[in-house]
Amino acid sequence: MSSRSFVICDQEEGYAAAFAVFLMKKKELAFQVQVCNGLSQVQAILREHPIDVLLIGGNYPVDERKGLRASNVFVLAESAKTETNSDETTVYKYQSGEMLLAEIICKCSKESETGELYFHGAKTKNSRIIGIFSPVHRSGKTSYGLRLGQELAVSENVLYLNMEIYGGIGGFFPEEGHTLADALYYSRQENKNLGVILTTLVEHMGALDYLLPVRVSEDIRTVTLEEWINLVRQIEEQSIYDVLILDVDEGLKDVYGLLRICTEILVPVMKDASAEAKLLQMEDELHLLGFDDVKKKMVKKELIS
Secondary structure, three states: OOOEEEEEEOOOOOHHHHHHHHOOOHHHEEEEEEEEEEHHHHHHHHHHHOOOOOEEEOOOOHHHHHHOOOOOEEEEEEEOOOOOOEEEEEEEEOOOHHHHHHHHHHHHHHHOOOOEEEEEOOOOOOOOOEEEOOOOOOHHHHHHHHHHHHHHHOOOEEEEEEOOOOOOOOOEEOOOOOEEEHHHHHHOOOOOOOHHHHHHOOEEEEEEEEEEOOOOOOOHHOHHHHHHHHHHHHHHHHHHOOEEEEEEEEOOOHHHHHHHHOEEEEEEEEEEEEEHHHHHHHHHHEEEEEHHHHHHHHEEEOOOO
């Protein structure tokens, strides 16, 4: 699929340039971003090719904007008094780039069930799904999972999902931002645009993309196996990610069923008699419950205590 045209035209040139830089850092989006200093430049672009998204300053007179024919026109409003045409959508100018992009994507997604703003062609194979799991508390699996994700993200598109009941917001992760609960909400809507919406939800740790853990434990304790599988499959099918890292909590419902969908399961271990006993008990349980396939996927990774 060829890149979509995203044109930004605002009298505040610094604002337009800054938002263009923000968009171009979004590797998930297939936008060809252009910045214009005036309406005549927008008209010149339209004579060359269609514009899929036009983001235009609300200070331009409404009558002059009527002749700008783009698939989606968003007017940057500085106040509630900003006048618009019937085919324009108002967005508040002075909000975060993430929130502004979210509004634009949600509006465009409603008009396209296939998520045409999204670059599906970036991924050419099925995702590698790495489960990080241990029945041993304080095993270092979160720090291990993040470190692994950062290493893999040097050469691949990687998404890390912390699926722990108490993931530790404020520890490894910032206190503000979208969480895994938001991704679950959009996954349950049963549309084909989760991959697009993810671009507005993920945080970044260097080249690694990740979602914050849930803030309320009940948001994750009640998630069914079917809902987890649907979320993972939607991300796999609709996103650019080559690798998904699932940091799995033992307290999740049907946790072994969730691990079953992983292509590999890494088990951080430490040389400790109590920890080794817990791992042996887990392996026996997997056999007794009919999850020998899960057991075969497990690879122990010894960490230094």
